[in-house]
Amino acid sequence: MLAPGVQATGIPSGPMPPTGAVPPGMRPPVRWGPAVPHTPWWQQEGMISRMLAVAGVGVTLIGVVMLLVLAAQAGLFGPVPRVAAGAVFSAALVGVGMRVFGRAGGRVGGIALAATGIAGAYLDVVAVSAIYDWLYPPLGLAVALAVAAGGVALAMHWKSQPLAVLVVAGAAVLSPVVTTEVVLPAFLIVLQLACVPVQLDRDWPLLHVVRTLPAVLATLLAIGSAAFDATAHDRVYRLLAAAVAVAVVGLVGNILVVRRRPGDLTATITFGLATIPLLAAPALFARHTGAIVAAVFAVVLLLVAAVSTVSKLRELVRIPGHVGLVAAVAGSFALLEACIGVTEVQTLPIALFLVTSGFLGMAGQQRSRVAAGIAAAFAAVGALVYLATVNPETLAAQRYAEEQLGISTALAAVLALAVVAAGVWCVRKFATRTGDETTESILWIPTSVVALYAVTAATVSVGVATGLPDGFVVGHSAATILWMAAATGALLFGLRNLARSAPVAKLALGSGLLVTAAALAKLFLFDLATLDGLVRVAAFLVVGVLLLTVGTRYARVFAEAGGATRDSGDTAAH
Known part of the structure; x- marks a missing residue:
């Protein structure tokens, strides 16, 4: 007996399924192929050779440093044989590397040899300039720039990011072993500068970090050391120049890169790192001098941020928003330093509330959340500083009020009211854009509390400032x-x-x-x-x-x- 719906041929009767469809009862069993074995990382192609090459670069460069520094400390050989041996050895490594690179399977070895030779030549120039004083520092920096430029040019020719990274990293890591003098940041800044043309043509994110971080760390450590050293007066302006150079190279390099690759976030992050030494530089000087340094830096950074905010200017200069964000944050820190440098505790809230009002005006006009966030930060800092002096206990007790309050606290309170008004206007601008009236309604409660406190602080301060016996009441x-x-x-x-x-x-x-x-x-x-x-x-x-x-x-x-x-x-x- 045949099953219902089945013909004698064994093929089910009834309408045929669409072309390419297989009835459920006739689907072939699924056959899984053999599992692909997982290859351990040490067995992957080229991994061991790369590890050995990197280790060889490091060990060989340490040997070059020993030749240049430790042999000099032990009195072995003379200065000329040591420097000449280092130069000849470096040149030989570069020559052999170029020869090996052109052979089959010689890419890894050629890169390692060439990187070792170029980094060794750079260290040789550092020793000639910083240890033996054979080259005047500007001339030594020029020679070092030529060596580094030759190395990155070879990396571009070979299309090898590892070569550029090994050259810069090897020279940067071992340069502090050769010298710890004030000229060290300059040699690391040369490495930072030499790689800028490479970044314009190649998207090598690791090189961004390697070329920037050593210069930032060395300059920052030198500034920190000099800030606590009472005898470092002869170095402060050279360290300021180094901090300016790091920031300028970071800013200019970043702008040039993002104009070609607007999505290069690594370049913008390294620009943010490059601003740190100059933000720390005001600690080297007296308050007012440091405030001038911070103010100039703030103006430059905030101009960059403003250009990226205004649509027409942004289209003209082609600076993306993430660059403006980093510039705005760094510029705000510099502006805060300037405010602290030119004010006292009583007058600092005045400066902070003025800055807050300016950022709120920009935020409302441009619908800029970045400006609004910076304004909120300045307002919070200003409020904390103000409350440290004009706290509820001071307002409630006549003795404390007469000791702490005056015209400056009254003016700061009036400016706080202006900040409240500007903040309400700014929130209404954003609410109009988003159609969100709930947020505006909720903000009325804290706004009213702040306004009432500011009114009380202003009137009591004015009353105390008059000097009348009943001024407080x-x-x-x-x-x-x-x-x-x-x-x-x-x-x-x-x-x-x-x-x-x-x-x-x-x-x-x-x-x-x-x-x-x-x-x-x-x-x-x-x-x-x-x-x-x-x-x-x-x-x-x-x-x-x-x-x-x-x-x-x-x-x-x-x-x-x-x-x-x-x-x-x-x-x-x-």
Whole structure:
């Protein structure tokens, strides 16, 4: 008996499946091929040869350093034989490397030999300039630049990033063994500079790091050592020049590279590293001199950031956004250093709040989140510095207030109010762009708290600054009145917009009621116990009149709204 739907041939009857489709019952079993064995890393093609080549480069260069330095310390041979032997040996290695490279399978060996020879020649030039003083430093740096340029040119010709990396890394790592003098950063900066043309033509990210990091570390360590050395006055300007050179090479090299490859993030990261020594350089000088150095550096970096922010300029100079971000962050640090250098503790918040206002203006105008973030950072630092002096205890106790407060704290409080206003404007700009009104509503609460605190600090500071015996209590009385005046303004604004824009009216009325509650709490919990005489009477009278005014207006507006609702209902019924 055949199964239903099966013909005598064994082929299922019924409609044929589409071309290329196989019925489920006739699918052939899946046969898996033999598993591909995993090759350990040490058995991968060329891995061992590369490891041996790198080890050979390192060991041979150490031998060159021993010839140049340790033999000199032990008094072996003379200076001329040591230098000549190093030069001849390096040239021979380069020659053999070029010969080996052209043979079958000779790429790894040729690269290793050539890299060893070029790095050895560079170390020989460092020794001739720094140890034996046979070459005046500028001439020695020029010769070193020629050697390094020849090495990277050969790497470009061979299309070999490893050759360039080995040359730069070998020379950079062993140069501090040859010399630790102030000329060392200069020789490492030469390596940083020599590789810039390579990066314009080749996308070699590892070379970015290897050419930049040694110069940054050496210059930074030299600056740190000199900053704690009272006898280093003769070196500070040379170290400043080294820090400037590292930053300039990093900035110019980065701009040239990203104009060709806008997505090269490694170049931008190394540019950020290159700014660190110059950010540390103000520590070498007196406060005002260091502030000038930081201010000039801040201007340059922030100009780069501004160019990358403005769309027309960005298209003209072709600087991508990630370069502007790094420049803005580094420039902000430099600007903070400048602010600290030209101010005292009492006046530092003034400078910080001024800077904050500027960044907020740029953020709102350009819709720049980077500028907004920097503004928030400066505002936070300014607030912390301000609260260190004008804390709640200082505002509450007359003795502390008379010791700490004055015109500078009053001006800083006024600027804090300006920062609050600029921040609200900036948030509204972003909210208009994104259509997010919730964030704007939530921010009104902390904004109101900050504004009330700043108003109190300003009025009390002005009162104390007048030198009057009752200046402290007059300032607090004025603060309470201003709190209530602000609450009244918010409530009246909300009532006026009740029919036009319900969300705006709701926000204004809620804020006004909260501030009213705060003003009444201050009036009864603090002012009643602290103030006396006519000052206390004036505070209660003014606050009372404002409450009556706004209460009357509040009742009338809602009565009119209720009457209009009833009238519209009667009209609809008729």
